[in-house]
Amino acid sequence: MSRAFRWWANPWFVLVLEAIFVTASEVLLKVGASETRRVAGWEWTGLLSLASIWIWVAIVFVILSFLCWIYVLRHIPLSIAFPLSNVVHVLVPLSCWIFLGEHISGTRWCGIAVVIFGLAVVAKPVAKIEEKL
């Protein structure tokens, strides 16, 4: 990983982007699914959710996140990239709280804090690698 990257091609930046795309897709899937849940018949297949524009936008985000993940895997060890990609378990509840007005219980806040602590523990040696990039 001694190659120099432009900021937008930096694998760590793309990893953050991947997490944001996953979060956006999850939130939009929820919005789209809620919009179309009252349509009668075939509701259990999930196919009628395709009537919502948000589902299509979410699908675009899913594809973008996969492309980002492929790029990340090309440059970052899986044993570091995968744990860090779990930042979505912090971003998704926070986004649901901020954008969808969902309630987060005290226990869930504790869980989010533990995940953040774990991410920090994994990310500290990463910061040293980044200095070498």
Place this chain on the structure above:
Amino acid sequence: MAIFIFTIEIAAVVAGQLLLKHAMEESNRLGFRDRRVLRLFFSGVASLTISFFLTIALLQHFDLSFFYPIQGSTVVLIVLAAVVFLREKLSIRLLLGSLLISIGIVIVSLS
């Protein structure tokens, strides 16, 4: 039966990520159009697709709150698998961080 499907589902996630990572490593050396790289890449995609449908099958029988914490364990499993099969470096710090993330996911999903 359920435990069997759980095991296959988690194995498919781990295998899928390992295959994708291996494909990307090889693509650095051989280019993305190499047959070996493409074989690894599509095996990885196939493995993740299997895990996706097994997840849906499991969700039809179990609550998300029961199923999700088990998913959290994939963090540690993928780190260990990457160390064993891809010979990536393991540090106490990485293992500890991954464990904390797994525990955090379990707490988030149980609450």
